[in-house]
Structure formats: C-alpha cells, structure tokens
Amino acid sequence: MAKKITDKDGKTYVQVKPWYKRWWIWVIVVLIVLFLIGSLSGSDDSKSGSGSGSNTQTTSPSKITVDYDDYNVKSSKTYKLDYSNDDWDKADVKVNKVTVYKLAKPYEFDSASDGKYDINGFIKLDMTIKANGDISIYPQQGTAVIGSEQEDAIGESWDGDINDGVEKSGEVYIPIKDLNNPSSISDIRFKFSANDQDMDSDHDYDLTLNLNND
Structure with a gap:
C-alpha cells in the first residue's frame, strides 16, 4: 500500500515505491534472462550441427x-x-x-x-x-x-x-x-x-x- 506524507504546509503526497523494489519487475527480468540463455544455447547447437559436415565433399542438394x-x-x-x-x-x-x-x-x-x-x-x-x-x-x-x-x-x-x-x-x-x-x-x-x-x-x-x- 502506498505511504502518504504531509508536509509543513499541510499538503499531502503519496510516496511512490522505487521501481527496483517492485516484485513484478524482477519477475520480468528473470524471465527475460532465461529466454536469452535458451536462445543462445539453441544457436550454439545449430552451429555445431552444421559444422559437423564441413569437412565432407557433399554440398546442399x-x-x-x-x-x-x-x-x-x-x-x-x-x-x-x-x-x-x-x-x-x-x-x-x-x-x-x-x-x-x-x-x-x-x-x-x-x-x-x-x-x-x-x-x-x-x-x-x-x-x-x-x-x-x-x-x-x-x-x-x-x-x-x-x-x-x-x-x-x-x-x-x-x-x-x-x-x-x-x-x-x-x-x-x-x-x-x-x-x-x-x-x-x-x-x-x-x-x-x-x-x-x-x-x-x-x-x-x-x-x-x-x-x-x-
């Protein structure tokens, strides 16, 4: 719940929680990191597969x-x-x-x-x-x-x-x-x-x- 603050003039402000303290922000960050790790791993697998036949004489049909x-x-x-x-x-x-x-x-x-x-x-x-x-x-x-x-x-x-x-x-x-x-x-x-x-x-x-x- 947001915290209310009243100054010396009687004005009331709502204190907003910093973005890095919001739990859902970190959930999104973790999901993005996991997605990037999965993409890099898939890219490495495809490169090693295509390279396995690089020394053969066959070409694409x-x-x-x-x-x-x-x-x-x-x-x-x-x-x-x-x-x-x-x-x-x-x-x-x-x-x-x-x-x-x-x-x-x-x-x-x-x-x-x-x-x-x-x-x-x-x-x-x-x-x-x-x-x-x-x-x-x-x-x-x-x-x-x-x-x-x-x-x-x-x-x-x-x-x-x-x-x-x-x-x-x-x-x-x-x-x-x-x-x-x-x-x-x-x-x-x-x-x-x-x-x-x-x-x-x-x-x-x-x-x-x-x-x-x-």
Whole structure:
C-alpha cells in the first residue's frame, strides 16, 4: 500500500515505491534472462550441427537439367581450364571449364546408341567456338573417354552450322556410369568432327583435357 506524507504546509503526497523494489519487475527480468540463455544455447547447437559436415565433399542438394530431364545432384566440382585448340584453321575451339556432377542416386539413362543403363554422374563442358569460315561443327555429337568408359555427348542444340566470324558458346554433357566423387576424374579425351560448309575440307578433333585434382 502506498505511504502518504504531509508536509509543513499541510499538503499531502503519496510516496511512490522505487521501481527496483517492485516484485513484478524482477519477475520480468528473470524471465527475460532465461529466454536469452535458451536462445543462445539453441544457436550454439545449430552451429555445431552444421559444422559437423564441413569437412565432407557433399554440398546442399541441387538439380541440373540435361536433355530436358531433371537430376538431383549430391556434390559437384568445377575445373577452370582455358583450353584452346586451333589445329584446324577454320575454327578456334575453347573449353573454358569442366564441371563434374555426382548425382544423388543412380538414374536410368536412355542412350541413343547403347539403350538404357544406370548412371551416377555427368561431366559438363563449357565450350566456345569461333568460326574462321562457314563451318559445320558437332561437339554435341562427340564421344568422350573417361578411364575405361566411353560415352556419347548430349545437350540442347547450339552447335552445327556456324558462319564466318560468328562465335558461339554452349554446354556439352557426358553421362558417367561409375563415379565415386567429383574429384575422382583426372582427364577426359573428347572427340568430335567438323567440316567446311562447302565440303572442301573437314577435321576430326581429339582433345585431351587434364583436370587439376589438387
């Protein structure tokens, strides 16, 4: 109950109790402290959980689309190559980078030449081709050798006829049957053909792409 005080002039005042002497203030303070302790503890738990997998090679699940089909990806690794080839004077061919995808599970793949079989990954070649004449060039119809495995390349059409002075960039995908992880591939042999649109000359490309596994 508030205490009343009368001064020498007869005026009456109500003495207000200081805030720190009010019991309900301290109840609120205790509740706030307990809430903050609980929040900090939960934050530490979440950090230790996410850090437990920091040394593994897996990444957050993602998805790639190859030839209009979707594939869930477990992990991937990208190699910057800046590889160039000017063996044929009609074209400058570059492989800018190579990405190796380890799929989240085996997927059934329908190959145009070998029928259906299970795959565990893809290799993606990012390529640029500059024509020094009117040419027809077909990296998406090429073949790749990875170890003892030979596979046909696929992808959405961007190659074919390229006229003199035109530069085109696109992706070539190579399915992989056996793949332990994205770092397990050291080199790729990639072969495809090209010809002059007038059929005066042709060329067979045979590229060896060395990947850095450091």
